[in-house]
Structures are given as C-alpha cells and as structure tokens.
Amino acid sequence: MVDFARVQKELQECNRDFEVSGIRVVPKSEANLAHLLGTIPGPIGTPYEGGTFKIDITLPDGYPFEPPKMRFATKVCQSGAICLDILKDQWSPALTLKTALLSVQALLSAPEPDDPQDAVVAQQYLRDYQTFVGTARYWTEAFAMISSLGVEEKFPISVIASTGAKACEMGFPEALVRSTLERLARRKLALEKLCST
Structure with missing residues (x-):
C-alpha cells in the first residue's frame, strides 16, 4: 500500500522550495495521491533551457519501496519514456520524488546514449x-x-x-x-x- 503520509510530506517539501529549484509536484486530482504531475525546468546551457517539462508520475502500491513510474507528459522525444536506473533497479526508499525529478533533469543535461530509451x-x-x-x-x-x-x-x-x-x-x-x-x-x-x- 502506498505510504500516503510520506507522499504528502514529499509534496510539501518539494513545493516549498519551488522558487529556487523550479521543481513542483502536485496531485492530478485531490482524490488520488497515487497519480501526480511533476514539472521540471529545462537545464541551463542545454537545448531544453527555457522549457518547462511536465512529467506524469504514478506511484505503485509498494511506494516508497518500489520506484515511481515516470514518463514525460511534455513531448521531448517520440515515446516520452524515461530511461533512468533509479526508476528501475537502482531505486532506494531513501530517494524521494524530488530526487527522482532532479535525476530526470540531470538526464536532460547529460543524456546516456549507450542506454537509450529512444x-x-x-x-x-x-x-x-x-x-x-x-x-x-x-x-x-x-x-x-x-x-x-x-x-x-x-x-x-x-x-x-x-x-x-x-x-x-x-x-x-x-x-x-x-x-x-x-x-x-x-x-x-x-x-x-x-x-x-
């Protein structure tokens, strides 16, 4: 079962420093904290600079012991899939939604062409x-x-x-x-x- 108390704490923590990080996570509906929408700014000095990228986030029943499922809602490439090790086998309950979104942002700065989704x-x-x-x-x-x-x-x-x-x-x-x-x-x-x- 999703730990909704933790999710609420993560949402507050993430949104508290939005002005600094540019990262935000909100529920897609107040009735369902397992389906979220994250936003990250395009990294400075990259072709993504100036953009705001929306990321669809679904929390599995085992969250935080299982990684969130994330995919780009804003068109970035053909599939929108995100190929990131911490969203697969390298996930740890010590990680948060914010650290996952920071990792996605870092992936835009330094793509991994040797392990691509596209x-x-x-x-x-x-x-x-x-x-x-x-x-x-x-x-x-x-x-x-x-x-x-x-x-x-x-x-x-x-x-x-x-x-x-x-x-x-x-x-x-x-x-x-x-x-x-x-x-x-x-x-x-x-x-x-x-x-x-």
Missing part, C-alpha cells in the same frame, strides 16, 4: 550532435515554452515559421507538415486575436 535520438546524439541539439531545441520551443501570460504556448510564431523544413528533415511527409502548419497558424492567429481584445 534509439533514433541516441544515434542522432552520437553521429550528428548539431542536428540533435536543433531537434531538441525545436521540440522545447514547440511543446515546453510558457508564454508571458502563463499559458502554454505550444506553437510560437518562430516555430511555425521554421517548422516545415525541420519536420521534413525528421521524416514527416511534406503534405502532412503543410496541412498541420496551416491549421496551427490559423489557431495561433485566432488565439492572438482573442487575447488582444
């Missing part, structure tokens, strides 16, 4: 680092940036303008890219008009 991304990291950085920056701008209004801005104008070529380079069919960008541009314009009135 083999395509790992190959890109090893063989064409500049393309890896460009792709990671693009995904950060497209899915993890927060506007000055505090509203998640999934498709900033700068991203819409440069997305076509990048999306095609990533292997998406040109017709699909064009139709998707047209829809997104219309939605972005409508949102900007609504916000300016």
Whole structure:
C-alpha cells in the first residue's frame, strides 16, 4: 500500500522550495495521491533551457519501496519514456520524488546514449550532435515554452515559421507538415486575436 503520509510530506517539501529549484509536484486530482504531475525546468546551457517539462508520475502500491513510474507528459522525444536506473533497479526508499525529478533533469543535461530509451535520438546524439541539439531545441520551443501570460504556448510564431523544413528533415511527409502548419497558424492567429481584445 502506498505510504500516503510520506507522499504528502514529499509534496510539501518539494513545493516549498519551488522558487529556487523550479521543481513542483502536485496531485492530478485531490482524490488520488497515487497519480501526480511533476514539472521540471529545462537545464541551463542545454537545448531544453527555457522549457518547462511536465512529467506524469504514478506511484505503485509498494511506494516508497518500489520506484515511481515516470514518463514525460511534455513531448521531448517520440515515446516520452524515461530511461533512468533509479526508476528501475537502482531505486532506494531513501530517494524521494524530488530526487527522482532532479535525476530526470540531470538526464536532460547529460543524456546516456549507450542506454537509450529512444534509439533514433541516441544515434542522432552520437553521429550528428548539431542536428540533435536543433531537434531538441525545436521540440522545447514547440511543446515546453510558457508564454508571458502563463499559458502554454505550444506553437510560437518562430516555430511555425521554421517548422516545415525541420519536420521534413525528421521524416514527416511534406503534405502532412503543410496541412498541420496551416491549421496551427490559423489557431495561433485566432488565439492572438482573442487575447488582444
């Protein structure tokens, strides 16, 4: 059975220094403390800088003796899976949700291409680092940036303008890219008009 008293203590501890760490964990619903949503800032000096990444957290019945299950809710790569040893066989009850999220943040700073969750991304990291950085920056701008209004801005104008070529380079069919960008541009314009009135 999940130790909910510990979970509540961890949530308070984690959220207490949010202003310093940028890390936050909240229940997805007040009725279920076993399903949480964590957020981490993109590490400074990486292509993820400036992004806020949401992480879906599910606590198994054996928590804290079993590791939490975490996956990116914010698009970072194709699968959203997180390949981290402390979320598998290296978990210890001495670890907390905050230390796990700090480890995920550190993984964004220093990916482990020798033990990847996404083999395509790992190959890109090893063989064409500049393309890896460009792709990671693009995904950060497209899915993890927060506007000055505090509203998640999934498709900033700068991203819409440069997305076509990048999306095609990533292997998406040109017709699909064009139709998707047209829809997104219309939605972005409508949102900007609504916000300016």
